[in-house]
Amino acid sequence: MPDFALPADIPLGPFEGTQINVHAAKGKSARLHADRSCSSLRTKDIRSLTLPLNAETIGRMCRHCGVWGRWARPGTALNVFLQAITGMGLCYELAIYSAPDDEECTEEDVSRAVLRLREGDYPPEESENEDLWPEFGEARSTREAVFQRWASAAESLHRALTTVRQYPWLEPWARPMLAQKSEYVEASRETAARFCRPEALKVATAVFQTPDPELPAEDPDFSVLGDATTVRSRLHRLWLRWKESVASDWLTPDQHSLLIYDLERGIERKRKKRDLVLTRGEELISEWVAQAQAKADAHPDLMGQPVLARVPKSETDEGRHRGDFDESVTHWDLGVLATYTVEADWGRRTMLLRVPAAIGERLLAGGSTLDCEPGDDGLPAPSDTREGDGSLTPGILDDAPVAERRPITAAHLRALRAADTPATEQLAIVFSAENGVEVLPVSVVEKRCETGWRGVFIAAASDLPASVIDPWTQRIAEKDHADPERVWTHRHRSPRDQGFAQHLGVATGEAWLQASLSAPYHSAAERDRALRCLALARNVDDLRILDDLTAYRNRTIPVAVWNALLATEGLDLQPFQQENETEFLGGGIGAPLSVLADVQIYTTDADPATMGKGHSPYCSHSRGAGVTKYYDLLTAADLLGNEDFDWCSQCGGYAPRRLTDPQLGYYRAAHRLQAIAQRLRSEHSQPNAQELATMRSELDELREWRPGDDTGWRGAAARRWRAIVRDLVARASKR
Ligand SMILES: [Zn+2]
Ligand SMILES: [Zn+2]
Ligand SMILES: [Zn+2]
Numbered sequence: 001m002p003d004f005a006l007p008a009d010i011p012l013g014p015f016e017g018t019q020i021n022v023h024a025a026k027g028k029s030a031r032l033h034a035d036r037s038c039s040s041l042r043t044k045d046i047r048s049l050t051l052p053l054n055a056e057t058i059g060r061m062c063r064h065c066g067v068w069g070r071w072a073r074p075g076t077a078l079n080v081f082l083q084a085i086t087g088m089g090l091c092y093e094l095a096i097y098s099a100p101d102d103e104e105c106t107e108e109d110v111s112r113a114v115l116r117l118r119e120g121d122y123p124p125e126e127s128e129n130e131d132l133w134p135e136f137g138e139a140r141s142t143r144e145a146v147f148q149r150w151a152s153a154a155e156s157l158h159r160a161l162t163t164v165r166q167y168p169w170l171e172p173w174a175r176p177m178l179a180q181k182s183e184y185v186e187a188s189r190e191t192a193a194r195f196c197r198p199e200a201l202k203v204a205t206a207v208f209q210t211p212d213p214e215l216p217a218e219d220p221d222f223s224v225l226g227d228a229t230t231v232r233s234r235l236h237r238l239w240l241r242w243k244e245s246v247a248s249d250w251l252t253p254d255q256h257s258l259l260i261y262d263l264e265r266g267i268e269r270k271r272k273k274r275d276l277v278l279t280r281g282e283e284l285i286s287e288w289v290a291q292a293q294a295k296a297d298a299h300p301d302l303m304g305q306p307v308l309a310r311v312p313k314s315e316t317d318e319g320r321h322r323g324d325f326d327e328s329v330t331h332w333d334l335g336v337l338a339t340y341t342v343e344a345d346w347g348r349r350t351m352l353l354r355v356p357a358a359i360g361e362r363l364l365a366g367g368s369t370l371d372c373e374p375g376d377d378g379l380p381a382p383s384d385t386r387e388g389d390g391s392l393t394p395g396i397l398d399d400a401p402v403a404e405r406r407p408i409t410a411a412h413l414r415a416l417r418a419a420d421t422p423a424t425e426q427l428a429i430v431f432s433a434e435n436g437v438e439v440l441p442v443s444v445v446e447k448r449c450e451t452g453w454r455g456v457f458i459a460a461a462s463d464l465p466a467s468v469i470d471p472w473t474q475r476i477a478e479k480d481h482a483d484p485e486r487v488w489t490h491r492h493r494s495p496r497d498q499g500f501a502q503h504l505g506v507a508t509g510e511a512w513l514q515a516s517l518s519a520p521y522h523s524a525a526e527r528d529r530a531l532r533c534l535a536l537a538r539n540v541d542d543l544r545i546l547d548d549l550t551a552y553r554n555r556t557i558p559v560a561v562w563n564a565l566l567a568t569e570g571l572d573l574q575p576f577q578q579e580n581e582t583e584f585l586g587g588g589i590g591a592p593l594s595v596l597a598d599v600q601i602y603t604t605d606a607d608p609a610t611m612g613k614g615h616s617p618y619c620s621h622s623r624g625a626g627v628t629k630y631y632d633l634l635t636a637a638d639l640l641g642n643e644d645f646d647w648c649s650q651c652g653g654y655a656p657r658r659l660t661d662p663q664l665g666y667y668r669a670a671h672r673l674q675a676i677a678q679r680l681r682s683e684h685s686q687p688n689a690q691e692l693a694t695m696r697s698e699l700d701e702l703r704e705w706r707p708g709d710d711t712g713w714r715g716a717a718a719r720r721w722r723a724i725v726r727d728l729v730a731r732a733s734k735r
Contacts, residue, residue, distance in 0.1 A: 004092040005066030006085060008058045013169035014393045015078050017052040020071045024049060031062040034069025038062060053078070075460040076399040077392040080419040084163050090170070093160040094177040097153035098184050104149060105142050113142035114194045120255050143195045147334060150188035151324035154311075154346050157181045161347035166391045166415060185346065189338055196335040198356075199296070200252045204332050205362045206296040208247035212239065213288065221280045224273040225263070235284070238262055242285060246292075247367070250335035253289045257282060296358075304357030306375035307364065309337065311349040325349075329369045336368070343379050352379050392416065396456075398463040405456040412457075413446040426556045427536050427546070429458040439536050441556050444545060461532035473531055476514045495671035496698070504571070504656065505664040509564035510534070516560040534561050543602065543657070544629050562626040566602060567659070568618050570652040571667075573640050575674035585678045589724055591670045592717040595663050595707055599636040603654035606632035608646040619651030627655075662707040669705045672698065673724060680731045692732055699729050 012018075022032040025043045032051070033041050040062055051057045053071070062069070067086055072078035085091055105113075116139035123132035160178060164170050216222065217232035225231050238259060246253040260281035267274045314328040326334055336359065343352040352375050355363065363372040390411025394400055397416070408430070417426065426442045432455030445455075493500050502508055513534060517527040537546055537557060543565060546557050557565075576596070577588030603614040604622050614632070615622040636656070639645070647653025659667060676695050679687055687695065703725040706713050 004086060004088070004095065005063055006058050006061065006082065007091065008055045009173070010058075010085065011169050011173050012053060013167060015053060015081055017054060018072075018078050018394065018399075019050050020053050020057070020078070022049050022051055022057070022071070023047070029060075032057065032060045032065070033062045034065040034071045038065055038069070040064055073398075074462045075397055077394050077397050078399065080392050080397075080415060081167065083419050084166070090160055090163045090174070093156050093163070094174060094181070097149075097156045098177065098180045100184075105145055109142050110146060110191060110194065113139035113146075117143060117195065118197075121251060122255075146188070146195065147192050147326055147338075148324070150185065150192045150338070151326035153181070153185045153188050154344075155324045157185050157346040158349060165347060168391070182344070182346070186344065189341060189344075192334075192338040196250055196339045197252070198339055200250055201332065201335050201339065201359060202299070202356060203253055203292050203296045204247050204249060205358050205367075206292040206299070207243055207253060207288075208362055208367050209358070210243070210288075210292060210295065212236070213291070215239065216280075216284070219280065221276050224267055224270060224277060234263060238281065238284075239288070242288065248330035248332050250331045253292055254286075257285050260285060299356070299358045302357050303354055304360035306342075306377070307353045307355055307360050308373050308375035308380070309351045309353055309363065309368075310371035311337070311351065312369060312371065313349065333368050333370050336363070337370070345379050348382070350379060390415070398457070398459050402456070402458060405458075407454050408445065408449065408457045410446050410449040413442050413449060417442055417446070426460075427533060428460045429536065430455050431458050432456075439540050441546060461529060461536055464532050464535060469528065469532055469535065472535075473528065476510050476531075495668055495675050500668050500671065501659075501664060503569060504567045504659045504667070506538075506564075506658045506660055509567070509658045513560050513564040516563065530558055530561055533557060534564050537561060537565060542633060543600070544627050544631050544633060547626055547628050557626055559626065562617065564658070566617065566627070566655040566657060568616075568655065570616075570654060571596075571599070571636060571639070571656050572671070573636065575670040576640055586681045589670075589674055589677045589728075590720070591673060591724060592720045593637055593640060594713065594717040594721075595666050596659075597635060597637040599659065599663060600657035601634040601636065601639060601654045602627045602631050602657070603634065603647075604631060606634050606638075606645065606654075608644045613646050613648040614653040615648045616651040616653060616655040618655060619648055621648060621650070666707055669702060673702060673728065676728055676732075680728065680735070687735060692735055695732050696729065699725055699732065703729075 022034065023036045023038075023041065023046050024030040024032050025041065026045055026047060031040070032049075036046055036048075058066075065071075070079065071082055083089060116135060121140060122136055123129065157178070160174070160181060164174050164178065215232055215235040217228045217235065219231075222231045222235070225234050241262065242256055242259050245256050245259065249256070260278055263277050263281045264274055267277065311325050312328050314323045314325055329337075336353065336355065337351060340353040340355045340359070341351045342354050345351070353360075353363070362368065363370065364374060366372075390409055392412050392415045395404060395406050396408055396412055427439060428442055428445060429437060429439055430445055431437050432453060434453070435455070437458070445453075445457075448455075495501075513530060514527075517530055537543070540546060574588050575591045576593050578590045580587030602617065604617075604619075605612060605614040613621075617627050617631070634654070645653060676698065679691075679695070703722060705721070706718070
């Protein structure tokens with residue numbers, strides 16, 4: 001197993017001399033560790049030091065930490081750089097696919113397979129020799145392995161070149177290894193080319209260029225298939241399928257005659273007529289083969305103008321690498337690339353092809369999954385805009401004083417996204433003159449950068465200082481109410497109780513987060529990350545911007561954090577509704593919404609006119625916890641003013657943003673007034689003297705009630721509140 005640790009001789013460019021925190025046992029020559037809990041650090045007596053990153057420090061690094069250790073904080077350029085180099089990064093890529101190894105097919109296997117497949121992929125029909133079948137199977141597997149090897153080697157070279165282009169100072173150091181890798185890719189291509197037959201590629205091209213032929217729709221032998229129109233459409237379908245499979249393949253066209261069994265459909269039981277149809281079908285295909293062959297032979301074998309072909313990247317929707325290029329191009333394209341490449345630039349995935357004129361015409365006409373354009377004598381020189389300008393060097397992320405930060409670019413953000421950092425790191429505090437300080441997903445900032453936004457990166461979750469986060473973590477862990485189960489079972493308590501409506505509050509959100517992260521499979525680091533993510537997210541104006549939909553499986557906001565942001569149950573707004581004698585217990589008391597007016601309401605659909613009901617993100621009818629840009633955003637005031645909403649009966653239709661302490665305090669106070677009003681309105685049971693006395697003292701207390709800070713409690717709202725209390729006092733004294 002080669003060593004993928006940081007090599008001592010690697011040029012560090014602008015990172016040379018960066019201070020890093022290391023851990024070591026006592027002693028001058030003790031190994032340096034990135035992690036105090038490294039298994040090869042077998043002493044309790046550990047020193048923590050700060051050392052400059054240089055060849056000497058690298059030389060002292062523990063082997064395990066050198067490969068997998070985190071020597072720098074996530075969210076620093078150094079960390080992104082080290083990740084690109086160590087582990088499965090550049091050093092690994094440079095070490096693999098640079099020379100034949102024991103996984104490669106032997107020359108003997110290859111020669112045998114090439115010979116075996118020369119006339120076709122399967123034994124000839126007339127052959128009686130049963131032993132041939134496994135032999136052909138083996139030969140096909142060998143061919144597959146050879147092509148895979150070439151593709152994997154090329155993709156590895158592409159990745160290595162991409163990293164070196166991002167960190168251009170690595171180029172002189174990596175050059176000999178890159179050259180060796182390029183040579184190996186070329187050698188692998190040549191091996192693959194031995195399986196390709198230029199004649200087959202040429203005939204496939206002739207088929208590609210053939211217009212629809214005359215079809216014998218009136219032939220009585222086909223009449224069992226139906227009337228002339230039906231026959232024509234069945235034969236046309238046969239032609240299209242045959243044309244497509246021949247044109248996209250590297251085999252000769254005669255190897256696609258099995259397609260005639262498509263004609264059998266619907267006439268399987270009419271054996272005699274069926275056999276006739278199949279025989280005629282076979283003749284038809286033979287005619288097509290002969291015509292294509294004649295067309296190909298008529299084309300002189302002249303080499304045409306060179307063609308530049310770009311090999312597509314096989315990627316998932318999330319931009320992550322899915323497989324090698326051989327999985328996303330046709331066999332014909334693979335055959336053309338293997339046979340006709342004269343110069344390859346895997347960094348740009350661009351090949352210079354020298355192809356026969358007919359094949360060139362097809363490539364340039366878009367008859368391929370390769371992206372082609374006319375070429376010249378050599379590969380075009382790389383453009384002047386060096387990708388290196390987009391490389392993440394110190395001074396862009398949180399590794400330099402804010403005052404010295406350079407503007408962040410889309411290329412930086414792509415590099416940051418590509419780095420293997422936790423998804424929660426994808427939320428950033430950014431600053432621009434235009435928009436001020438904001439918390440945004442990195443993907444959103446990237447899109448802005450592409451349209452000319454100019455701003456700096458301030459911090460990501462892991463940059464938030466421990467001096468603030470740690471005490472918070474401890475407080476949440478210790479708090480008595482950190483048992484959401486208890487909050488849950490007592491949610492129907494009386495409004496007089498301090499715990500009333502606690503399930504809607506911010507504190508319960510934190511408790512939920514704490515409880516769901518206390519499971520043993522969550523590491524302390526994960527817990528810490530989630531809390532940091534909550535700290536960043538909780539003051540964001542519109543939560544719909546937070547989730548990056550392009551990273552579906554890797555959500556920016558973990559589900560537990562959504563639980564801390566949004567309450568799972570709806571609001572009971574009865575106290576804020578008007579008094580109404582026709583309703584049960586006389587409706588509301590008309591309390592002002594005041595600090596609750598702006599409480600946000602998130603729903604999948606607020607429009608009663610559209611099909612389907614509105615759901616909360618917690619509903620089994622909506623797609624996963626957390627809101628997305630497709631949600632609607634309302635306020636508590638919107639809810640109060642409108643009875644027409646079409647809410648789901650299971651989930652209540654929406655999730656409110658968790659109430660702050662002042663909001664929760666007011667919600668409780670309003671519900672206390674409401675409870676008193678209902679008790680006084682009740683005609684079935686009279687409150688006794690003692691009950692009335694309690695009510696009066698409660699009303700005295702509530703008259704003077706005001707939110708923790710006075711804001712929003714002057715003028716109309718406060719006057720309305722006092723009027724309600726006065727009215728209730730009057731009612732109580734009439735009893
Ligand atoms: Zn170590
Ligand atoms: Zn629902
Ligand atoms: Zn529903």
